[in-house]
Amino acid sequence: MKSIQVILPFHLMNLAGIGLTDDLKVEVDEPVCLNAVVDALERDWPPLRGTIRNPYKSTRRPLVRFFACGADISHNPLTEALPEPIQSGEEPLIVIGAIAGG
Amino acid sequence: MTAVRVLAGTRKGAFILTSDAKREDWKVEGPLFAGWEMYHVKGSSVDPNRLYASQSSGWFGQIMQRSDDGGKTWNAIGNExxxxxxxxxxxxxxxxxxxxxxKRVWHIEPSLTDRDTVYAGVEDAALFKSVDGGMTWKELDGLRRHATGPSWQPGAGGMCLHTILLDPVNPMRIYVAISAAGAFRTDDGGETWKPINRGLVSTFMPNPEAETGHCVHRIALHPSRPEVLYMQKHWDVMRSDNSGDLWTEVSDNLPTDFGFPIDVHAHEPETIYVVPIKSDSEHFPIDGQLQVYRSRTGGNNWEALTNGLPQSNCYVNVLRDAMAVDTLDSCGIYFGTTGGQIYCSSDSGDNWQAIVRDLPAVLSVEVQTLA
Known part of the structure; x- marks a missing residue:
C-alpha cells in the first residue's frame, strides 16, 4: 500500500463529506495507477462511486481530467503506473472537472 | 398541526418549502446539493419523512440520495x-x-404501500425498481424489451421515462410515459407491457396514429378513479376512460394545446389543470401572459386562471414534473417555472401567489400534506 495525495473537485469533496480544506490522502494498493487510486477513493468514500469513472464502461468520465506533476494524464490508460512523485506522496494527483458548460 | 412541504428540484440544487395549512407564509430551505441538477425529489406516502432525490451532473453522473428525517439529513444510496x-x-x-x-434518473415514484420500494424512470428509457430503499436497483426489462423498443426515438430532451403512475387499487398495474415512445401499461407488476396510444394523433410522424412514437409529455390520474387518465401530449390534451386503451382529445377551447404538465384536483376527479405553452418552437406562454387553465368537466370547457400570475412580459416555461397538488380541504395547486418562481394557489387555482421568485430553473415540484 502507498499513501497517495489527491486533490478532488469542489463538488466531489462536498459529496463525499470531506472538508474543503482537508488534505486528502488515500491508501492505495500497488501497482499504483489511476484505477487503483479511484478504487481506493470509492472504498473510503462510497458516495464517490461512479462519479469519476463511468460504472458501466469503467472508463474516465469525459469531463473529468487527471493531472500529475504538471502534465495532463487524462488520456493515459487507467492501468498505467503513476509517476514516481505521485507514488512517493511528494506530488498530488489532481482530479478536476473540465471547464465546460455554464 | 397540518402542514405542507413542497419539494422542488432545480438546475442548481433542491429546495424545501414549508408552510402551515394557510399556505401564506413560507419557509424556504436550500439549496440542498448546491450546484447539482436535481431532476426530482419525492416523498413516500407511507412514511412522509422518507424522501428520495435524483442528483446528477454532466461531469460526475448520477447520484441518488435518501432522507429519513424529512430532508434534514441525506445519505447517498445506490446509483447503479x-x-x-x-x-x-x-x-x-x-x-x-x-x-x-x-444517462440519468428523471422521475422517482415511491410505492404506495411500502416505504422501501421505489421505482425510477431513467434516460435512456427504462424502468427500475428497488425493494431496499434505493440501495440496489433492478430493471423491469419487459418494458425496454417490448417489440417496438428498437423503434423508439429520443425527443429533444433525450429518450426519457418521465412519468410513473402506480394504480392505487390494482397493485399489479403501472402506467409509464416515455418521450418520444408514448404511454405504456403493465397489468402484471412490470413483467409485460402494452403500448396504450390508440387515439393519439401526432402529425409530425409518418404514420400519425402509429402504435408508438408519440411524444407524451405527462399523464395523471385521480386515486379514486384510476382507470381515468389525463394526458398532456406534445400537442393535444387527451383523456382515457379505460386505462389508456383509447384516448379522446379534450383540448377544446385552450388557446394552445401544447404544454408539459397536467394534474388533477385532490378532491374533484373531473377537475384538471394544464399550463398552455405557445408552441413546440416557442416554449413560453402566449403574449407573455402566464395562465393556468382549469377544466371542471374532465377536459374541454377550459377557463383561464390568472389572478396573481404575471400577465405581461412573462416568458418562462413550466416543465412536465413541475406541477403538484396538496390534499388539504381547500386543494392547493403548485407549479414551478424555468424562471425560478414557484407559485401556489390555496383555493384550487382561483388565486395565486409566488412562494419564491428567484430560484434556479425549476425542474420538478412535489407536495406533501403532513398531518
Missing amino acids: FPYTGEAGTHMWYDGTQHPWEF
Whole structure:
C-alpha cells in the first residue's frame, strides 16, 4: 500500500463529506495507477462511486481530467503506473472537472 | 398541526418549502446539493419523512440520495442502474440504431404501500425498481424489451421515462410515459407491457396514429378513479376512460394545446389543470401572459386562471414534473417555472401567489400534506 495525495473537485469533496480544506490522502494498493487510486477513493468514500469513472464502461468520465506533476494524464490508460512523485506522496494527483458548460 | 412541504428540484440544487395549512407564509430551505441538477425529489406516502432525490451532473453522473428525517439529513444510496442483459439498441436522431445508454434518473415514484420500494424512470428509457430503499436497483426489462423498443426515438430532451403512475387499487398495474415512445401499461407488476396510444394523433410522424412514437409529455390520474387518465401530449390534451386503451382529445377551447404538465384536483376527479405553452418552437406562454387553465368537466370547457400570475412580459416555461397538488380541504395547486418562481394557489387555482421568485430553473415540484 502507498499513501497517495489527491486533490478532488469542489463538488466531489462536498459529496463525499470531506472538508474543503482537508488534505486528502488515500491508501492505495500497488501497482499504483489511476484505477487503483479511484478504487481506493470509492472504498473510503462510497458516495464517490461512479462519479469519476463511468460504472458501466469503467472508463474516465469525459469531463473529468487527471493531472500529475504538471502534465495532463487524462488520456493515459487507467492501468498505467503513476509517476514516481505521485507514488512517493511528494506530488498530488489532481482530479478536476473540465471547464465546460455554464 | 397540518402542514405542507413542497419539494422542488432545480438546475442548481433542491429546495424545501414549508408552510402551515394557510399556505401564506413560507419557509424556504436550500439549496440542498448546491450546484447539482436535481431532476426530482419525492416523498413516500407511507412514511412522509422518507424522501428520495435524483442528483446528477454532466461531469460526475448520477447520484441518488435518501432522507429519513424529512430532508434534514441525506445519505447517498445506490446509483447503479444496469440494464438487464444485452442492452440492445434504439432509433437515433439520424435513423440509425444507437446503443441503449444510462444517462440519468428523471422521475422517482415511491410505492404506495411500502416505504422501501421505489421505482425510477431513467434516460435512456427504462424502468427500475428497488425493494431496499434505493440501495440496489433492478430493471423491469419487459418494458425496454417490448417489440417496438428498437423503434423508439429520443425527443429533444433525450429518450426519457418521465412519468410513473402506480394504480392505487390494482397493485399489479403501472402506467409509464416515455418521450418520444408514448404511454405504456403493465397489468402484471412490470413483467409485460402494452403500448396504450390508440387515439393519439401526432402529425409530425409518418404514420400519425402509429402504435408508438408519440411524444407524451405527462399523464395523471385521480386515486379514486384510476382507470381515468389525463394526458398532456406534445400537442393535444387527451383523456382515457379505460386505462389508456383509447384516448379522446379534450383540448377544446385552450388557446394552445401544447404544454408539459397536467394534474388533477385532490378532491374533484373531473377537475384538471394544464399550463398552455405557445408552441413546440416557442416554449413560453402566449403574449407573455402566464395562465393556468382549469377544466371542471374532465377536459374541454377550459377557463383561464390568472389572478396573481404575471400577465405581461412573462416568458418562462413550466416543465412536465413541475406541477403538484396538496390534499388539504381547500386543494392547493403548485407549479414551478424555468424562471425560478414557484407559485401556489390555496383555493384550487382561483388565486395565486409566488412562494419564491428567484430560484434556479425549476425542474420538478412535489407536495406533501403532513398531518
